[in-house]
Amino acid sequence: MKVPLLDLKAQFKEIRADVLSAIEGVCDDQSFILGERVSTFEKQVATFLGCRYAVGVASGSDALLLSLMTLNLQPGDEVITVPFTFFSTAGVVSRLGATPVFVDIQADTFNLDPEQIEKNITSRTKAIIPVHLFGQCADMGKILEVANRHGVKVIEDACQAIGAEQQGQKAGTMGYTGCFSFFPSKNLGGVGDGGLISTNDETLKDLLLALRVHGSRSDYHHDHIGMNSRLDALEAAVLQVKLPHLNTWNTKRQQNAATYDRLFADAGLLNRITLPHTVPGNVHIFNQYTIRAQNRDQLMSYLQEHGIGHKVYYPVPLHLQECYQPLGYQKGDLPVSERMATEVLSLPVYPELPESQMELVVSTIKDFYANH
Incomplete structure (x- = not known):
């Protein structure tokens, strides 16, 4: 699948x-x-x-x-x-x-x-x-x-x-x-x-x-x-x-995010990944479900091999983009952004995503960490 x-x-x-x-x-x-x-x-x-x-x-x-x-x-x-x-x-x-x-x-x-x-x-x-x-x-x-x-x-x-x-x-x-x-x-x-x-x-x-x-x-x-x-x-x-339909679709994304949270916790992966954080008072509508992952790039390769959709938003912070070199920013100037660019990974969360596919996403990630 x-x-x-x-x-x-x-x-x-x-x-x-x-x-x-x-x-x-x-x-x-x-x-x-x-x-x-x-x-x-x-x-x-x-x-x-x-x-x-x-x-x-x-x-x-x-x-x-x-x-x-x-x-x-x-x-x-x-x-x-x-x-x-x-x-x-x-x-x-x-x-x-x-x-x-x-x-x-x-x-x-x-x-x-x-x-x-x-x-x-x-x-x-x-x-x-x-x-x-x-x-x-x-x-x-x-x-x-x-x-x-x-x-x-x-x-x-x-x-x-x-x-x-x-x-x-x-x-x-x-x-x-x-x-x-x-x-x-x-x-x-x-x-x-x-x-x-x-x-x-x-x-x-x-x-x-x-x-x-x-x-x-x-x-x-x-x-x-x-x-x-x-x-x-x-x-x-x-x-x-x-x-x-927007409110319904947003609610379904929130439900999918909650399902991921539960599945990752049940899989014992919270020492390997960091789940998305919703600030109290905020309603998060999960245009992306974005985790932070150890060994992110190797994990991406493993997901690719196993047919699991994923993407990195964003791999190069703007202050380090070639076109902005004249502004004089150096690597290390904005350390949180730079670190997130090496750790973040977005996973499928669209409203129609069945739970069985979320289970497969999580089990594939669990298999990766068990073997790496």
Whole structure:
């Protein structure tokens, strides 16, 4: 038996008729760019998140980029973020001519360590981008306290965390903006690229609506220099079908994570691996189930040989990436991020994953450690 890291076909099978009907409706209307489907979906997501406004854009990366564009960043400006994340979190900062300032993470949550922020804030700091990695919120209370004291905006990278909560508030609703991705592998995934920005500020919402269409508020009149970053009607139609299922899918991921926790404990593996940690007050929605493993690379080879899906998010921290060498970071500067890059391993956790396959994953890992 092979165990895939992710099986999108299993989800599609359950909602196939509704998805195809939604796609057919868009094709019948021949209305593909923005329009009623996108605006309706935006309202639905805003209701789901508990915020006032949501603006559909072309990707999670664009959601981050557009959020930063509203701050009018200049060369020399700085944005604090983490190196243990997908590249776009920092890449969007660089695209605007600003400088990413990397701050280390917490070993238990893999999220931004609030205690490291203050010493990295300068007169040039314009924003902080915490990442709600793997589906769990960073410590927004502490992050916002520092940011507010210094007059710095907080842009939430919630691309892996739609539906996650902290102290009863949804990810993406606590900062200046929240940024979401609808990449197909996300808990709420489309049929291609797509993204969304959440906000409670009407003026900011209006600016974002303009910026996503080249800075235009009416045809061929441009108040700003924007970009082309629209959520397609086709994506919105499919996401409308999926959104009502999201809470159920997130709950199933949580149940799968709990099953793994139990199986690993029963297998006596807690001296070999470290289980994901959920902070009290957080609702973790497990976009990934990520353990820390001894002899991680050898374990990966063993899992590969035995057909067990797995992946490392992320093998090279951003401060050590070749393109960021000019920033002057050295190995050892951010030790927690660097250590996590050598230990983390994500295992299958998608909602449709049967328990028998989770048992196989755990037994294969147990066999590896028994023989190595």
